[in-house]
Amino acid sequence: MTSSETGTDPAPALQVHGELLPRFEEILTPEALGFVATLAERFGSRRDELLQARVDRYAAGRPGDHLAFREDTAAVRDDPAWRVAPPAPGLEDRRAEMTGPTTRKMVVNALNSGARAWMADFEDATAPTWFNVVDGQLNLYDAIRGQVDFTDERGKRYEVGAETPTIMVRPRGWHLDEAHLTLRQAQGTERAVPGSLVDFGLYLFHNAAALIAKGAGPYFYLPKLESHLEARLWNDVFTAAQELLGIPYGTIRATCLIETTPAAFEMEEILYELRDHSSGLNAGRWDYIFSMIKNFAEDADHVLPDRSQVTMTSPFMAAYADLLVKTCHARGAHAIGGMAAFVPSRSNPDATTAALAKTTADKSREAGLGFDGSWVAHPALVQTCLDAFVAVLGDRPNQLERQRPGVSVTRKDLVDVSTTGGEVTVDGLRTNVRISLEYLSAWVGGAGAVAIDNLMEDAATVEISRMQVWHWLHHRVRTADGTVVTEELVRRILAEVVDTLAADADEPARGRLDAAREVFEQTCLVEEWPQFFTGYAYGHFLVEQSLIEQGLAEQGRA
Known part of the structure; x- marks a missing residue:
């Protein structure tokens, strides 16, 4: 694409402070940097305001006391008519999704995993070094064009097979900056660009047209949102980006991770804000536990037991999962389950057998609850996840039609940890x-x-x-x-x-x-x-x- 086609300035306002290693210029083109600069100029101040709202909420003290279903958005929850957009091409069947960083070897392994989708992660699974940020974009660029391969230190060559998962990208959260790219301000100062807009913007700019030509589209996961206003900001970014690139409205799709306690009280509102670009919600269980501790950090009666003893069957976690499935299916959205983090070991087959049994139980439980798919962190777990969901779904790509009218989740259900045990x-x-x-x-x-x-x-x-x-x-x-x-x-x-x-x-x-x-x-x-x-x-x-x-x-x- 040329700068005239994208509406971006070919002389970017972004200053590059990282080293330009081989092939980096293919990603850090003037046009791509100009596109990211435009997004940062338009939306950076709103992002800052929303982050300040987070700071203010915690600074006021005892934030958990104020968690509740919002009265000012009740009309959204009470309106039964609205639905999210139907599943986008390549996202109808999501019964097993691989996750992982965007290193070259991981890209090849994920694409060969047999999963229905792959979440390429620039956030929790990536240490955001300058090399990892740009190299990850290069690896995705090559993968989308069928030119990714890998040779390890022993000389073994890895190539990608004919059938590959649908790619979904998780950019960094709103709270992280990219210090190696700065935007020149009107007053002559420079400030770091939001890492989320760097990851999103570079990927979209370089790959949207190629993905659309392949019959898919640019799909994303959105991490660590704490309110529907943060989801609204993403939706506005999507709308503007599609206009700048001249691609149809609604081409971009995003699954939002419900991985903060405040977001659990705004699931419907988050879906509503993203409804034309939504591909559902995900139960981000690990960050959710972290968020629960943060929101009740001042409360001795909210102390949780050892990390290993807090599971999805803990009552407050089970309530969160029930609410997520009910909310998604009432609005025609996918509900995606949490991570299976086990890594198989050839040196310990007994432990592997036991862990696979636990993974089967976990994924079978999620499928039985109504989830449409789930996450695994290792290719060896993909088949286990697939089998668990096939046992419930059969030949159906999902179970969006399955409603949970009998589920009623209250504030107390979501925040009371007294029955966790352990x-x-x-x-x-x-x-x-x-x-x-x-x-x-x-x-x-x-x-x-x-x-x-x-x-x-x-x-x-x-x-x-x-x-x-x-x-x-x-x-x-x-x-x-x-x-x-x-x-x-x-x-x-x-x-x-x-x-x-x-x-x-x-x-x-x-x-x-x-x-x-x-x-x-x-x-x-x-x-x-x-x-x-x-x-x-x-x-x-x-x-x-x-x-x-x-x-x-x-x-x-x-």
């Missing part, structure tokens, strides 16, 4: 600390999805871990054996875990471990916890450090 243990505390450190060590090194203890950990699961530790520490929770969680105890465990992990580590790994420890301390062992660990970690280790290293490299080349 207990807080010292082992659970130690596991939260260890997993946080192992994951964060990988994250600052550029890996966003990490297999630990045969589970795929990503940013969301680590957010639960660090926030649980903060919550237990803040309320001096007593564990099952009577131990009180204190800062002294947490720091002692932290030191022990660091020593264990550092024992066999080389110097670069120890450096990453030191960085991980700093991130954990600054986002967990503080009185005022940050909304997300990614803000601190990104600014200190993926931006500052990379720019320092880039500067040193440039000096060396001079």
Whole structure:
């Protein structure tokens, strides 16, 4: 496409601060950057206002007390007539969806997985280094054009088969910036561009026409929304982007993740705002647990047990799932289930057999509840997920016709955790600390999805871990054996875990471990916890450090 066809300025207002590695110029074209700049200029201030509304809500204190179904949007919920758009091409059957980062090898594996759809993740499963952001776009560009392949370090070549899943892209959430691209302001200053608009804009600009020509379209997942106003902003971005690119209104489709507690009270309103571009809702279970802790951080009666003991059968989680399915099917929208995070292990076949049985039970439960499909984090789980849904769906692509009129979910059902059961243990505390450190060590090194203890950990699961530790520490929770969680105890465990992990580590790994420890301390062992660990970690280790290293490299080349 030319700049005249897109309505964008070929001389972009964006300044590129990242290194231009081989082929990066194919993605960072003047026209593509101009398109992203236009979106940032039009919608950046509204995004800032909505983020400030989040800050104000938490700063006011006890945000969980104010969670409720909104009175000012009751007319939307009470109107039985409206529906979302019918399923877009390639999104009719979503009974098994793969998720994962956009690295070259992962792209090939996901496209060969046999899943119905693949969620290419620039958010929780990607550490947003400059390389990962642009390289991920290149890999998707090649995949859509049938020119992606991969040869590993052993010389094994991976190629993509004839049948591939429908691609869906999850851009970063509204809360994250892309520091390597800045927009020049009217007053002469520069500010970072929202990472969400970078991921969305670059992908749409380069691939919309090719996707439409293949009989599909540009499809997205929207993460971490906290209100229908944030969904409205995305809808306005979609409308403007389609106009700029000259593609039909409604071509863009998006599934919204309900992964924050405030969003659970606005499911219908979120669908309504996105209705012409909606492809349903997803039960983002991990971030949802994290959000529950954040919203009730000041409440000792909302302490949750060990992370492993909070499941989708916990009453407050079951209520959330029931409401999501009922809401979606009442409006003709897909309801997509949560993540199966198990990673099979050839070295431990017994554990693999047991985990596959748990995955089957989990996916069978979701299909029985009325979900139309679900997520898995590993290709080896795709068939298990498919089988569970085929057992319920048969040859039907979905079960959108299945209504849940008897389901009634109240505010109390959604926020009462007193019947969760389980207990807080010292082992659970130690596991939260260890997993946080192992994951964060990988994250600052550029890996966003990490297999630990045969589970795929990503940013969301680590957010639960660090926030649980903060919550237990803040309320001096007593564990099952009577131990009180204190800062002294947490720091002692932290030191022990660091020593264990550092024992066999080389110097670069120890450096990453030191960085991980700093991130954990600054986002967990503080009185005022940050909304997300990614803000601190990104600014200190993926931006500052990379720019320092880039500067040193440039000096060396001079």
